[in-house]
Amino acid sequence: xxxxPAGQIRWTxxxxxxxxxxxxxxxxxxALVHSFYGRVQQDPTLGPxxxxxxxxxxxxLEKMCAFWSSVVxxxxxxxxxxxxxxxxxxxLNGAHFEHWLALFRATAAEVCELPAAAVxxxxxxxxxxxxxMGIALHRDAVESMRQVETEGGQ
Amino acid sequence: xxYVVTENCIxxxxxxxxxxxxxxxxxxxxxxxxxxxxxxxxxxxxxPECPAEAIFSDSEPQATEQWLEINRKYSELWPxxxxxxxxxxxxxxxxxxxxKLAELSPEPASEKVG
Numbered sequence: 001x002x003x004x005p006a007g008q009i010r011w012t013x014x015x016x017x018x019x020x021x022x023x024x025x026x027x028x029x030x031a032l033v034h035s036f037y038g039r040v041q042q043d044p045t046l047g048p049x050x051x052x053x054x055x056x057x058x059x060x061l062e063k064m065c066a067f068w069s070s071v072v073x074x075x076x077x078x079x080x081x082x083x084x085x086x087x088x089x090x091x092l093n094g095a096h097f098e099h100w101l102a103l104f105r106a107t108a109a110e111v112c113e114l115p116a117a118a119v120x121x122x123x124x125x126x127x128x129x130x131x132x133m134g135i136a137l138h139r140d141a142v143e144s145m146r147q148v149e150t151e152g153g154q
Numbered sequence: 155x156x157y158v159v160t161e162n163c164i165x166x167x168x169x170x171x172x173x174x175x176x177x178x179x180x181x182x183x184x185x186x187x188x189x190x191x192x193x194x195x196x197x198x199x200x201x202p203e204c205p206a207e208a209i210f211s212d213s214e215p216q217a218t219e220q221w222l223e224i225n226r227k228y229s230e231l232w233p234x235x236x237x238x239x240x241x242x243x244x245x246x247x248x249x250x251x252x253x254k255l256a257e258l259s260p261e262p263a264s265e266k267v268g
Contacts (some may be wrong), residue, residue, distance in 0.1 A: 072201050075174075078175050079236070080177065081177060123197060126198070129196070130155050130156070130194065137192055
């Protein structure tokens, strides 16, 4: 399989990607992302959090498709900073992440064949853990700054 | 939880990893790249992309305390790199040469002249 020259978006799945051996394609990702976020919008816990921050759902869904394409197909389509985005959501806690993952697992199991679902779920769990650690560090840093400013004001 | 760039990157610096990273958490030194451990989202996409196979999860034995520290320290000092650049001259010969740690340059990548 030809590798795309550096800087170009790959439209064929990279055979080294985790999604390739289990037959994940952009179409799979599209189906999963659209199904999942449709449920998120209806979810009593997660819905309001997203509703407060997402104005353009088609744009957001395209971004999420690009993200999963990057992660499971190595396409390089997504470039962004999810850490600060999540850190800014001050009410976010571990229960939200668990809830998100439960909904994601259920959706992946319905939309995908089992091996493909397992790849999505594995990455989602790893990324969720990584995001939670990043958020905790970010909040510690913000809290330290606040303490320094409070003490410095005397 | 993070991934860690290790010795075989030194003096190769292929930078294929940068191209696939969704969160641009690579930082560029003179002869090596490192991953910022707090920015990495642990997706693992960079691992198969590296021709030098220099990237490991922090749960693997190759990601020693020393390499974790090197990645943390230099990711705070070096500039962010967001796109692939040509490998270093002689990268193919340097790929797999042992003992490169002693040759790790602490210097950031030089300013690119436009």
